[in-house]
Every structure is written in C-alpha cells, then in structure tokens.
Amino acid sequence: MNKFKNGNKLLFKPLLLEFSRDEEKDRVLYTIKDHDVTLSSGRVVPSLKRLYIEESDITEYSFATKYFLDLDHWERLTDMYWFKNIVREWRRELELSIRSKALKALVSLAENTTISDSNPTKASINKYLVEGGWRASREDKRKGSKTRITKEEVMDSTSSKESSSRISDDYNRILSPKEVN
Numbered sequence: 714m715n716k717f718k719n720g721n722k723l724l725f726k727p728l729l730l731e732f733s734r735d736e737e738k739d740r741v742l743y744t745i746k747d748h749d750v751t752l753s754s755g756r757v758v759p760s761l762k763r764l765y766i767e768e769s770d771i772t773e774y775s776f777a778t779k780y781f782l783d784l785d786h787w788e789r790l791t792d793m794y795w796f797k798n799i800v801r802e803w804r805r806e807l808e809l810s811i812r813s814k815a816l817k818a819l820v821s822l823a824e825n826t827t828i829s830d831s832n833p834t835k836a837s838i839n840k841y842l843v844e845g846g847w848r849a850s851r852e853d854k855r856k857g858s859k860t861r862i863t864k865e866e867v868m869d870s871t872s873s874k875e876s877s878s879r880i881s882d883d884y885n886r887i888l889s890p891k892e893v894n
Contacts, residue, residue, distance in 0.1 A: 725789070731746075743761035
C-alpha cells in the first residue's frame, strides 16, 4: 500500500494532520505546525515546516522526492488553494534563512585577517556590507511585486475600457435610429 495514494488517487489533505478528517488520522504523515506533534496514540507526527526549513532546498526537488511521492505530488499540493499561503510563508522563511547564512559567511570573510584588505573580493564584500546591499534586494523585490500588480491592474482596466468603448460604439451603430430620405 502506497502511503501517498488511495488506490490511484494522490492524497493531499489526509497527509496533513490539520486538514485530515478524524477517520483519516491514522494516515497522517505530517503536521503544518512549527514543531512535531504527539498524537494520543503516542505516534509522533513530524512538522513538515521543520523538515522543509531543515532540508534547505531552494529548488524543493530534494525535499519533494524525500517527503512526497515525487516532485509533481509536492507541486500539486503547493498549488492547492488551502495550502498556498502556508507554503508561501515557508518559502519566505527559507529564503531569509539562506540569505542570513550567506550574509554571515560574507561577514566572516570580511573579518578574515589572512585575506588582504586590498583583495578585490574582500573590497567588494566590504562595500556590499557597508552599503547594505542585502536590504536593497529585499526592497526591490517588494517594489517589483507591487509594480507588477499595478501594471496588471492597469492593463486590465485599459482593456476593459477599450472593450466598453467598442461595445458602446457597436450599440449606437446598430440600434440608433437612422434617417431615411
């Protein structure tokens, strides 16, 4: 018996403690809480969020193939309307975790006394740190998503106005009284 399927049908909600029905609790594989949960039966249900962050796999391939049937199974789960916001937050946290580790590594390199201060790499790192380069990229991301939404809204409203204008023109052309000579 495949723990990810019921017959030929892939399982999604029954795999997650918070979304499974009472009669499905024995099939539950994960919880979406930040920590593992112990069921009344004594079985420990691992935190999927913890596993996701620990795997530290920005591509999600290794994570998906390790904890789900395959990548497609994971991607289909992440596309579910009830799971999208949850995984979005996990992805944001993972990205911040990876960026934090990378920034610590850069600081460590910048503080390394065995590397000359005149070394171009060290100079670039110091410049990045002094100028707060990590902040700019986060702000750009936020602004980028805002700009993208605004452009989409503008395009929608523009095409809506054009359609409305065309319909109005057609209406007037077809139904307006015509003068007969």
